[in-house]
Amino acid sequence: MEIEEVFGKVLREIRLEKKFSQEELAHICGLDRTYISLMERGKRKPTINTIFALASGLNVLPSSLVLATESIFDLES
Amino acid sequence: MEIEEVFGKVLREIRLEKKFSQEELAHICGLDRTYISLMERGKRKPTINTIFALASGLNVLPSSLVLATESIFDLES
DNA sequence: TCAGTCCACGGACTATAGTCTGCAAAGAAG
DNA sequence: CTTCTTTGCAGACTATAGTCCGTGGACTGA
Numbered sequence: 001m002e003i004e005e006v007f008g009k010v011l012r013e014i015r016l017e018k019k020f021s022q023e024e025l026a027h028i029c030g031l032d033r034t035y036i037s038l039m040e041r042g043k044r045k046p047t048i049n050t051i052f053a054l055a056s057g058l059n060v061l062p063s064s065l066v067l068a069t070e071s072i073f074d075l076e077s
Numbered sequence: 078m079e080i081e082e083v084f085g086k087v088l089r090e091i092r093l094e095k096k097f098s099q100e101e102l103a104h105i106c107g108l109d110r111t112y113i114s115l116m117e118r119g120k121r122k123p124t125i126n127t128i129f130a131l132a133s134g135l136n137v138l139p140s141s142l143v144l145a146t147e148s149i150f151d152l153e154s
Numbered sequence: 155t156c157a158g159t160c161c162a163c164g165g166a167c168t169a170t171a172g173t174c175t176g177c178a179a180a181g182a183a184g
Numbered sequence: 185c186t187t188c189t190t191t192g193c194a195g196a197c198t199a200t201a202g203t204c205c206g207t208g209g210a211c212t213g214a
Contacts, residue, residue, distance in 0.1 A: 003126050021190060032173050037192065044171060047122040047201075049080050051143070052150075062147050066128070067140035073129075098160060109203050114162065121201060124171075159212080164205100171200070177193090184187080 003073060005042030010068045012040040014058050029057035080150060082119030087145045089117040091135050106134035 015025050015036075022040070026033040030053060038044045046054070048062075055062040092102050092113075099113040106113075107130060115121045123131070125139075132139040 003129055007125055023190080033191090034174080034193080035172055038172085041192080045124040045126050045201095047124050047171070048084055048128060048143070048146070049122050050171085051125060052080055052147070061144075063140045063144035066125070066143045067138075069125070070129070070139050100160080110161090111163085111204080112202055115202085118162080122171095124201070127201085155214100157212100157214085160210085162207105162209085164207085166203100166205085168203075169201080171198100173198075174196090176195095179192085180190085182187100182189080184185105 001073075001076060002042060003069065004039075004045045006073045007046070007065070007069045008040045008042040010065060010072070011036075011054065014060060014065075015040075018058055020058075025054075025057055029053045078150070078153060079119060080146065081116075081122045083150045084123070084142070084146045085117045085119040087142060087149070088113075088131065091137060091142075092117075095135055097135075102131075102134055106130045 015022070020028070022036040023033045025031075026036045029036075031050070035044065039046055051065060052062045055065055058065075092099070097105070099117070100110045102108075103110040103113045108127070112121065116123055128142060129139045132142055135142075
């Protein structure tokens with residue numbers, strides 16, 4: 001599984017934990033709804049600024065999103 | 078200071094610690110020499126995949142690059 | 155002086171991040 | 185059944201990530 005796919009799964013999991021719809025999260029982060037959908041499905045590779053925006057909207061640390069991603073990613077190799 | 082500027086400073090600091098030239102790091106990471114230069118000067122916002130590539134080349138965790146960035150970034154706000 | 159290394163920077167380019175609009179399908183609820 | 189919410193997805197678009205070419209300046213050492 002590619003990095004962006006793992007990140008997408010992490011993103012979706014945390015969003016659902018926080019009970020946001022994709023549209024709500026998009027609005028909070030200042031991003032587009034369809035782009036949240038693309039990221040969650042691993043079709044886009046967010047920039048560092050987008051990662052910070054997502055983390056802010058989800059009220060988690062940017063590094064925790066990356067840490068969760070690398071942890072799952074490393075499990076597979 | 079913008080997120081990408083802070084990231085650039087972190088990147089440069091770690092690269093110099095590891096005694097790499099920009100060209101060496103670029104080669105190790107599979108990136109372009111001029112692009113390393115652009116990032117270090119805060120002119121580019123790397124994607125999550127690029128962050129992973131840089132971390133791999135520098136032999137650090139991707140999340141540690143982001144953690145260092147957010148720590149400095151938070152200091153300013 | 156001269157060669158070699160390192161880096162900033164420019165221009166032109168290709169690939170892709172990210173937006174916007176709209177539609178279809180699935181599920182929940184009245 | 186209808187209605188509302190949520191999401192996937194397609195297409196067309198703009199902005200920018202990332203590459204590749206080159207030049208010139210600062211510095212070091214022979």
